[in-house]
Structure formats: structure tokens, C-alpha cells
Amino acid sequence: MNPGAPAHPLLKLLELAQRARAAASDNELAFLAVNDTRVLTPYRQAALWFGTAGVHTLSGVVSVEANAPYAQWIDQLCRTLAAQRETGGALAVEPAQLPRDVGAAWSEWLPAFATWVPLRSLHRHAAGQAGGAAQRAGLLLAGDAPSSPEQLAVLDEWMDIWQHAWRATHRRSAWSSMGGLPARLHGWWQGGARGQRWRRGVGAGLLLLAAACVPVRLTVLAPGELVPANPTTVRAPLDGVIADFAVRPNQVVAAGAALFSFDQAPIDSRLTVAREALGTAEAEYRQAAQMVLNDPRAKTQLATLLGKIEEKKAQSGFLEGQAQRSRVLAPQAGIVLFDDPSEWIGRPVQTGERIMQVASPTDVEIEAWVPIGDAIPLADKAPLNLYLAASPLSPVSGTLRYMSHRATARPDGSYAYRVRATLDSPLDQRIGLKGTAKLSGERVPLIYWMLRRPLASIRQFLAM
Structure with a gap:
């Protein structure tokens, strides 16, 4: 064989078949179909189309913008060709064979000649549609020259090989009956344009309903x-005016430590008066006891004077207890909790009022x-x-x-x-x-x- 001569089309077909079998993903297979098929026949533009999803891949483009005018017209063209050529192999396409609304824009988007290769045996699962029947799909090639009959035959064989590789990448696991559920849902979601808005609305509503039913903790x-x-409350032990505090707010104190004290002046005054009254009562009792020696009638006054002495003793003892309680001590060790001392000093309080x-x-x-x-x-x-x-x-x-x-x-x-x-x-x-x-x-x-x-x-x- 002459090394300078071009390779035989069958050798090129064998090379493409080997690359298709080695493809690891859908995107790699789709790229191979639209970009590397030119080794079998020359063309300038190529499009891989599925009836459920529209234009899947374009030659020379990383991703397809479905809303672009070019992609929408290619989708319309492919749907027309798929409806006209449901059976048979590859065929040459001319603008005259198309409806007027489709063929009128041919010169704007495509070269003069095109070839349509229908894909007849793809599984719906491969294109993301539920069900198990075959679906419409095809490869569109457009160039400056028509394809020869020999090239059309080679393209048919190449697409059969390519479809076999495509189906192999989508073969479902035998153990899982749910293996195709995501793809079927995707096909339902990406269905025809007529019901696409309705399906997406229903899907969004179901998603919101599912989210609304998610259990959350009520807070x-x-x-x-x-x-x-378990604090110990320190209350005012008597009626009076607070004179000063021996502690600061939030200070740590020991049990028995001084906390605050009352104004001693009125307490000491009342205690002094009570003691003087007790002394006077005792003096009157002694005088009456001496008079009994000379006047027996004075004996009747001794019981009254003795009761008066006990009364004055009780008053004096009560006031002495108040004097002791006027200096309040900590009932337990801990932190002293109260407001600003300046708000309490000089303020009259009543018995039982909470101080700290x-x-x-x-x-x-x-x-x-x-x-x-x-x-x-x-x-x-x-x-x-x-x-x-x-x-x-x-x-x-x-x-x-x-x-x-x-x-x-x-x-x-x-x-x-x-x-x-x-x-x-x-x-x-x-x-x-x-x-x-x-x-x-x-x-x-x-x-x-x-x-x-x-x-x-x-x-x-x-x-x-």
C-alpha cells in the first residue's frame, strides 16, 4: 500500500469504532459523533439531535444554548426530517424538500448541502425518557458538497456502531428496578415545549409540598x-434607715461576714430611754420595799412595781436585740447580689423588705x-x-x-x-x-x- 495515499474509508471506520468502544461517557460519544465523523465525509457543521431533549450536541461548541435561535431552528429542522424519514438509512437533504417555514431560513444557518442520518435503535433511557420503546433521533451533517452514495453507506454503518456504544453506556443494572428512574424523570422534565411549563410548575409544586412536610422541631x-x-435572701430585720454597706455588689463573702448596718442613732436613743425607765422602775420598787417596814399598807404596791420592772426589762431586751440585728451578717458563704449601694444608703426600709x-x-x-x-x-x-x-x-x-x-x-x-x-x-x-x-x-x-x-x-x- 502506498504510504502517501489517503486511508481507505473502512480503515477510518474501524478506527472510529475502536474509539467509540473506548468512550467512557455520553459526552465523549456525542463529541465523537459531531466532530470526528468528518474523517468519513467532509462537512462544516454537525448536530446530534434527540426527539425528547432537542439539540444535544453541536460541532465546535462546548455547550448548547437551547434558547438560541440557531439551536431552535436546528431542532425544528431535525423534527421535520425525523417525521419525513422514519425508516431507511442516511439521505441527502435539500431545502426544496422542506416545508416553506423551515426551508426559508436554510441559507441563513446552513451551507448548501446537508445529510441526515436517522438513529433508529436508541433506547429511550439513553436520551432521558421513560419507557422502553425506540425514539426519534438523528445526526445532521451540513457542508459545501453533497455526500456520495458510498459515503452515505459508510455513515449508516458508523452510526450503527455508534448507537451500540451509546446503548452500552446506558445499560441498566439487572439487580435494580429503579436504575432508570432518574433518567425517566429527567425525560419527563425535559419533554416537549408544549407541556414543559406545565411539567415544571407541577414539579416545583411537588417540591414545595415535600419541603413543607419536612418535620422540624418547634422552637x-x-x-x-x-x-x-438556690439563693439565700437577706431581708430588713427591722424598720429603719440603712446607714452603710460593708460589701460591694458581686463580692465573695464568708459566712458571718458583715453585710450592711442601719442608722444606730434612733436605735441607741430608744435603748437609752428604755434603760433609764428600767432604772427608775427598780428605784421605785426599792423605795416601796423600805416603806413596808413603817407602813404595812405599802405592801400592796410591791406587786405592781415588780410587774413594771419586768415590762421595762422586756422593752430594754427587745431594743438590745434590735441593736444587734441592725448589723446584718451573711447567712452563708457566696456572692453578694444587690443593686448599687448608693441607692440604698439613707433610704428607709420596712421589716421584711428584700435587700440582697x-x-x-x-x-x-x-x-x-x-x-x-x-x-x-x-x-x-x-x-x-x-x-x-x-x-x-x-x-x-x-x-x-x-x-x-x-x-x-x-x-x-x-x-x-x-x-x-x-x-x-x-x-x-x-x-x-x-x-x-x-x-x-x-x-x-x-x-x-x-x-x-x-x-x-x-x-x-x-x-x-
Whole structure:
């Protein structure tokens, strides 16, 4: 064989067949069909078309823009050729053979001559359509010269080989009856232009319906705070005016340490008067006892004077106890929790009025206030997270201890339910830090989670 002579078409066909068998994907096979078929017959443009998906691949183009005018006209041309040539092999195409609305734009998009090679034995699964019957498909080649009968015969053989390789890449696994489901759904989605909008609308609606039914945990947000779990409340032991404090807010104290004291002046004055009255009563008793020696009638006054002495002793003892209680001591060790001392100094207080609390620094829990509109059913030991404003990226986890049955008035005038939760692990954050508590309830559909508040507002409006 002469080395300078062109290769025989059959040798070129064998080479293409070997490359088709070695192709690893659909895209590689499609590229081979539209770009490398020119070794068998010369052409300038090529298009691989499937009846379900339209133009699949174009020569010299990385991806096909389905909405481009060229792709839409090629799709219309291929549909016309597929309808005219349902059986038989490759054939030469001329503009005169086409309907007027299709052939009129031939000179704008294609060269003078074209060849249509129908693909007769493709499986619908290969082009992404449900079902098992054959479907319309074909290869369009356009050039400056018509293909000879010998070239048409070689093209028929080449397309039979190519179709065999295409089917091999789409062979479903025998063990899975669902293997073609994604492809069938894709074919249904990419169907004809007439029902494409309807199918996509239905698909979008089904997708939204499925998303609306996804179960999510019902949650609410509420203002929360770290509070002492079992604090000891220090109250005013008597009526009086606070004179000074021996501690600062958040100071750590030991049991028995001085906390604050009352103004001693009125207490000492009353105690002095009581002691003087006791001394006077005792002097009167001694004088009456001496008079009994000279006047027996004075004996009747001794019982009265003795009772007066006991009365004055009781008053003096009570005032001495008040003097001792006026200096308040810490009932236990812990942190002292109260407001600014300057707001208390010089302020009159009544017996039993709360002044401060003494709490253990490690005995901490979460307190939250759930508004009435956000009250949801919470199970026993429901999870709760507190996102502190000081450290929002490190939530404090806890377990619900109780939720009050009655709403309590808040300082801002609103009503809310008090929630207390125990911490899941020890915490190094100080008492008093505030943040946002997230309470988790039962699982509900996503649509209910989204519409719960609007539905409650509508229900209140309709009930008016």
C-alpha cells in the first residue's frame, strides 16, 4: 500500500469504532459523533439531535444554548426530517424538500448541502425518557458538497456502531428496578415545549409540598438570664434607715461576714430611754420595799412595781436585740447580689423588705420569660439553649425544670411565663449575664412552623 495515499474509508471506520468502544461517557460519544465523523465525509457543521431533549450536541461548541435561535431552528429542522424519514438509512437533504417555514431560513444557518442520518435503535433511557420503546433521533451533517452514495453507506454503518456504544453506556443494572428512574424523570422534565411549563410548575409544586412536610422541631425565642438556683435572701430585720454597706455588689463573702448596718442613732436613743425607765422602775420598787417596814399598807404596791420592772426589762431586751440585728451578717458563704449601694444608703426600709441575695457561684441555672403568644407545649426535661450576649457563639445548654402555669407581669408591662432550667454541665460564666433562650418543643411540619404565628393572629382577629 502506498504510504502517501489517503486511508481507505473502512480503515477510518474501524478506527472510529475502536474509539467509540473506548468512550467512557455520553459526552465523549456525542463529541465523537459531531466532530470526528468528518474523517468519513467532509462537512462544516454537525448536530446530534434527540426527539425528547432537542439539540444535544453541536460541532465546535462546548455547550448548547437551547434558547438560541440557531439551536431552535436546528431542532425544528431535525423534527421535520425525523417525521419525513422514519425508516431507511442516511439521505441527502435539500431545502426544496422542506416545508416553506423551515426551508426559508436554510441559507441563513446552513451551507448548501446537508445529510441526515436517522438513529433508529436508541433506547429511550439513553436520551432521558421513560419507557422502553425506540425514539426519534438523528445526526445532521451540513457542508459545501453533497455526500456520495458510498459515503452515505459508510455513515449508516458508523452510526450503527455508534448507537451500540451509546446503548452500552446506558445499560441498566439487572439487580435494580429503579436504575432508570432518574433518567425517566429527567425525560419527563425535559419533554416537549408544549407541556414543559406545565411539567415544571407541577414539579416545583411537588417540591414545595415535600419541603413543607419536612418535620422540624418547634422552637421559640425568649429573653433569658443566668440566675442563682438556690439563693439565700437577706431581708430588713427591722424598720429603719440603712446607714452603710460593708460589701460591694458581686463580692465573695464568708459566712458571718458583715453585710450592711442601719442608722444606730434612733436605735441607741430608744435603748437609752428604755434603760433609764428600767432604772427608775427598780428605784421605785426599792423605795416601796423600805416603806413596808413603817407602813404595812405599802405592801400592796410591791406587786405592781415588780410587774413594771419586768415590762421595762422586756422593752430594754427587745431594743438590745434590735441593736444587734441592725448589723446584718451573711447567712452563708457566696456572692453578694444587690443593686448599687448608693441607692440604698439613707433610704428607709420596712421589716421584711428584700435587700440582697447571697448565692453560691457554682449553683447557677437558666431563667427565661416566654411571652404569652410564644407559649408552646414543652415536655418534661425539654432541651433549652441560652445564647448569651457576651458569648453568642457558645450556647449554654440546659434542661427544663419547670414552666409556670400563670403569666407574670414584667417590668415593661407585658405578661410572660417564667421558665427555669438546670444546666447540663458546670459553667464558668457569672450570674446575671443576659441573652436569648431557645426552647425546643415537639416536631411539627415545616409549614406549621412557618405559619404558627400568622395563624394565631388570624384566629385572634376572627374571634373579635
